[in-house]
Amino acid sequence: MDGASIRLTGIAVSGGIAFGHTFLYHPELPEIRCDRFETPPEPHIAAYEHSLHAAAEQLSGICRSLQARGRDAAQIFAAQLEILQDEEMDICVRGAIAEERLTAAAAVEQVYEQFAQLLAQTADPLIAARAADIRDIKLRLQRVLLGLESADLSLLPPGTVLVARDLFPSDTALLDPSCIAAIVTELGNQTSHTAILAKGLGIPAVLAVRGAMEAIPPHTVCAVDALSGEVFCRPEEALCVHLRSKQASFQEDALRQQKYRYRQAVTTDGVPIEIGVNIGGQNDDLASCDYCGLFRTEFLFLDRQILPDEQTQFAEYCRVVEQADGKLVTLRTLDIGGDKSVPCLPLPKEDNPFLGCRALRLTLNRRELFRSQLRAALRASAYGPMQILYPMVGSLTDFRRAKALTREVMRELDTEGVPYRRDIPLGIMIEIPSIALLADMAADEVDFASIGTNDLCQYLCAADRLNPAVAEYYETFSPAVLRCLREICRAFDRAGKPVSICGEMAGDTRAVKLLVGLGYRRLSMSSGQHAAVKAAICGFSLEEARVLAEKALACRTQEEVLRLLDEDRSCGSALLV
Amino acid sequence: MFSMQAQLINASGLHARPASDFVKLAKSFASRITVRRPEQADAVNAKSIVMILSQGFCKGTTIEITAEGPDEEAAAMALAELIHSGFGEM
Numbered sequence: 001m002d003g004a005s006i007r008l009t010g011i012a013v014s015g016g017i018a019f020g021h022t023f024l025y026h027p028e029l030p031e032i033r034c035d036r037f038e039t040p041p042e043p044h045i046a047a048y049e050h051s052l053h054a055a056a057e058q059l060s061g062i063c064r065s066l067q068a069r070g071r072d073a074a075q076i077f078a079a080q081l082e083i084l085q086d087e088e089m090d091i092c093v094r095g096a097i098a099e100e101r102l103t104a105a106a107a108v109e110q111v112y113e114q115f116a117q118l119l120a121q122t123a124d125p126l127i128a129a130r131a132a133d134i135r136d137i138k139l140r141l142q143r144v145l146l147g148l149e150s151a152d153l154s155l156l157p158p159g160t161v162l163v164a165r166d167l168f169p170s171d172t173a174l175l176d177p178s179c180i181a182a183i184v185t186e187l188g189n190q191t192s193h194t195a196i197l198a199k200g201l202g203i204p205a206v207l208a209v210r211g212a213m214e215a216i217p218p219h220t221v222c223a224v225d226a227l228s229g230e231v232f233c234r235p236e237e238a239l240c241v242h243l244r245s246k247q248a249s250f251q252e253d254a255l256r257q258q259k260y261r262y263r264q265a266v267t268t269d270g271v272p273i274e275i276g277v278n279i280g281g282q283n284d285d286l287a288s289c290d291y292c293g294l295f296r297t298e299f300l301f302l303d304r305q306i307l308p309d310e311q312t313q314f315a316e317y318c319r320v321v322e323q324a325d326g327k328l329v330t331l332r333t334l335d336i337g338g339d340k341s342v343p344c345l346p347l348p349k350e351d352n353p354f355l356g357c358r359a360l361r362l363t364l365n366r367r368e369l370f371r372s373q374l375r376a377a378l379r380a381s382a383y384g385p386m387q388i389l390y391p392m393v394g395s396l397t398d399f400r401r402a403k404a405l406t407r408e409v410m411r412e413l414d415t416e417g418v419p420y421r422r423d424i425p426l427g428i429m430i431e432i433p434s435i436a437l438l439a440d441m442a443a444d445e446v447d448f449a450s451i452g453t454n455d456l457c458q459y460l461c462a463a464d465r466l467n468p469a470v471a472e473y474y475e476t477f478s479p480a481v482l483r484c485l486r487e488i489c490r491a492f493d494r495a496g497k498p499v500s501i502c503g504e505m506a507g508d509t510r511a512v513k514l515l516v517g518l519g520y521r522r523l524s525m526s527s528g529q530h531a532a533v534k535a536a537i538c539g540f541s542l543e544e545a546r547v548l549a550e551k552a553l554a555c556r557t558q559e560e561v562l563r564l565l566d567e568d569r570s571c572g573s574a575l576l577v
Numbered sequence: 578m579f580s581m582q583a584q585l586i587n588a589s590g591l592h593a594r595p596a597s598d599f600v601k602l603a604k605s606f607a608s609r610i611t612v613r614r615p616e617q618a619d620a621v622n623a624k625s626i627v628m629i630l631s632q633g634f635c636k637g638t639t640i641e642i643t644a645e646g647p648d649e650e651a652a653a654m655a656l657a658e659l660i661h662s663g664f665g666e667m
Binding site: 079082083086087088089091115118119122123124126127130134 | 592593597600604621622624625626627628630631633
């Protein structure tokens, strides 16, 4: 068993090579059976008491770690610690063990479930939401009782290679990025939440690794090559040497690119390209950008059990505006549904969530939620330049409805005498083909647009971007995508309105020259990609980019486009030497 | 056995932090302590945050505190006093 090395492959995102020890994230638990015993109950009581101590220690540890990082989520775990010490539940569990002869795990299951239901039935939604905490503690106790490893992502040791089936925002919200050497998941791809997170933090990640959870043993030395998309467990010495030298040259390249990080991106013939940053409220770095092209507001909704109120949102938006220090902030209204779900807003399950009630469609249905966000955003606009971006706009009707509601909220603020920026630009995400085809009309009505290439591509190609089975049909460089991008850019240029790209494509160094050639002058991506993208832009002229774009538009398949880009890059690097 | 009544005057009632303060104080006494609405028969354990929350005691509710044990009088009086103080929300 031991000693045999294992090699797995997947999709490389975020670059780099890392070594570490694996941690397998199993958030789910085997079914607890209603086991009864015949022997004396004392050992079962002792096991229960041990689990209480262990769980209390874990919870205090999480609280300390989150507090040290200044995270609000610490309160959730402080409250759970209090529930863990609940006298009535304690009495009931002991009773179930001693009298009903249930095993500790089964007794905890029965009692905690009963109390969770008691709270879930209360009329007050704040109290009902606490039922989730009781169930969370229940799982924590049962993990101890079953001898399973704790499923906490907040207490991982430094140098961890995190292996999971998939990671959700609510999981990763607790991560301490400084302890994660690399990430390996069975699901996901270039545009999934995990990829965006890994890129933002500069953590090497290999996703869509089939069978990773079965094949990779826990607590084993593992090397993750996020340049080639390979994962090696127990790598042999010769391989390690090879990987280390590869890592060294990667770091050298990264270092060379770092020189460009804080420079202005200008083509060799002097055309400036504005580089924006995509931020999500955590570990944001606005130092190297010209503007913030995408402020994802979802983060505020991730690690909490109840919806954040207007004041909480206002405080966070103000913090970002202040941090931007005079740079324009593009605040995107809530974009949940699809691949993003949050605990504080349970949504009905849909067969096709990407084609379902997500983002603007959701907030137009939940008016109060939308109003409180718009109020908070508008109030924060008084403190610095800001524009509001509506996600998932499929028609001008969508835009008009969102705009009308925004105007209504503005009038409300007027009567209350609350200041906000009156001429705040209102724009749309272009990610649905139906609005992309009407780009000229949209350009006439909206103040600006931002293109979400991830969703645009998935809708154009009819390929679920999270489904590995159709990964080959998700063609970012399809000539159809390129033609669509060119038309959008032309329409907005004619109308004299700003248009930018904020999808993953903007941060892909293979795509940058092409996008500039298609006419784009604003690209927004996570700050971790700034150095490489700026370095790329400083290496070509606008004329060269235009020629490349024309050639690409004449290609008939993605394969031809990619070949063209590869040839162009090898010519470019030959010139550099 | 010793009982006392007190009316909740703070805005949030016996929820969130006030509930937590109430349970903490109750746990500092040795006596068995229960609370209930005077018009209801069922009383709940005052040392259980979950039971207290499940009752939904809001502002204006009168609560009867009953303690039984070595420090019953001190316990009931201290808890009633905490309710009268408005949990520092006033």
